[in-house]
Amino acid sequence: MKRSVARLADGRELIYFDRRDDADRSMLDEREPSPRPPASELRYDPLTEEWVAMAGHRQGRTFLPPADECPLCPSRPGHLTEIPAPDYDVVVFENRFPSFSTNLGIYQDAGGLSEVRPGVGRCEVVCFTAEHSSSFSQLSEAQVGLVMEAWADRTAELSEIPGVEQVFCFENRGSEIGITLAHPHGQIYAYPYVTPRTRQQLAAAARHTGGNLFADILAAERAAGVRVVAANEHWTAFVPAAARYPFEVHVYPHRQVPDLVALTPEERAAFGPLYTGVLRALDGLFGVVMPYVSAWHQAPVREGRDLAYLHLELFSIRRAPGKLKYLAGSESAMGAFVNDVLPEEAAGMIRSQVDH
């Protein structure tokens, strides 16, 4: 594995993760640089005690370009992309339209009982493969290993940025989920705060009596068995008993680790076959590409690292071939979820596809 750091014309960092140790990454970005937008401003919502990022510059971001104008494909003569190379294995670069960055602007008081501070942090794009029409589900084990290497590398490095409190690696897939680029890619957000959901899970873990909350959930799901969809020596994938979405799968390592950095090579190697099997099973459910959000829950940089337990939470909003689950009034406004698919039934459907 070779790691090469380059700079795009506008100064953004780009990091290649290559399987071949002799990969040549000296090509330069020959595009005209555009000015880089300032970091968003964070506003404190006194009603919920949460931060919201205001990123007006993102309104102009690239929106579903045709395949031959994809900015995530390798560059070719006549079409220079974000990746100044004729090919790549896995590549990570700073998002051109970041929600968080270290390029700070001027932040004025907003009134309204809110507080304002700069959205310091960093947002990166992870290209999973150079193949525009591929998907994570189709990656080889070696390729997933390289992506995991990139995730762990970025988690460690982004955690060092002053002000960053949490690193979040995730993939949005499918136009139904709102992706603006079809090329197989994920994103990494380095947040300047511990996110509400992580804060909530860690608070639950702190109140839990017995063993570690996450370990106890994993053990209980493995004991119940009825919602387990796939398992190997190092990982178990299950639909949680109180799933919020019609098709939701959580993937836990069998050992409590705070983040991707802490996984052993054996654990990393065992993840790919299990996870891509689950993804292919989801696509098999209705014979259509399943839209999903896949989210790595890692420990914050500084807080709760003893309580946290690395795991992946994936959900799809597709509930039937022509029907989506929408987060409407009850979910969006009150946080009260109603799931139309029983978790045991969803697990049975997914498991039967994994077995195929």
Place this chain on the structure above:
Amino acid sequence: MKRSVARLADGRELIYFDRRDDADRSMLDEREPSPRPPASELRYDPLTEEWVAMAGHRQGRTFLPPADECPLCPSRPGHLTEIPAPDYDVVVFENRFPSFSTNLGIYQDAGGLSEVRPGVGRCEVVCFTAEHSSSFSQLSEAQVGLVMEAWADRTAELSEIPGVEQVFCFENRGSEIGITLAHPHGQIYAYPYVTPRTRQQLAAAARHTGGNLFADILAAERAAGVRVVAANEHWTAFVPAAARYPFEVHVYPHRQVPDLVALTPEERAAFGPLYTGVLRALDGLFGVVMPYVSAWHQAPVREGRDLAYLHLELFSIRRAPGKLKYLAGSESAMGAFVNDVLPEEAAGMIRSQVDH
């Protein structure tokens, strides 16, 4: 105003709110009754300490029928609907596919560190008008008054159901939000728990020092002024300083009351003109029907009634003519919102339409 209670063929309750005191509501529902589904089961999510309702029967619910098969229009010969009458002003009835009900089933332990209990409660549909192609924004002041009468009536009555802890009146509008029926209507959920968002707001209110949190926010927004979009003697509508959605408007009465029941006739009368003006302004923004969720935040039945402050929170997911705001990885998985439209800009856009 006349209030008439009837029963549908399958036993569900239906309540007419008529402007005319001589309205005759003796017509019977002549449809064959279908069996009523049992109440959902609630499962406790130990990771978030929240309840999730499992309502498998809702998968079969009516999905975007053509206008001439609308179940919310008045009945006519050859097309019997949910409303067994040739016309109505405002009508409320029990949802045929309820997330919560008092028709309990059998609930077994689910394992996985979850707890299970019956989803006791009630879900109602509120038809705002008999006019299929109308919308809330087009209702007359008298009609909005009747809807408010219905909301208050239902809030008071549903609060009396044993086990109900919160009554939520809301409207989902637009196919982008996931509505399954186009006829102008809202819903009422009587929940068997205090919802996560309400719990969160009340916890923030309990921690707030100074005056009442909500009253202080209202005063601060009125003082800042820049995000106020409309106001009259009894109500102020503003975009909150830390808005999560591209177009979000909160509407507060000027007096702290726990719920719709507690509004004076003058306050009720003043709401309609202000609110429908905001709705029309939203539709005017891009010249397209704006999808939205409009949510009345009322005090829970038993808890926090001294801290709570009735208000309405409305948001749209449309961020530009051809673009929607999706709740993807950061929002859905981590609860971390990124808003692409500055609240002050959104307020200016809405306010300029209200002035028209």
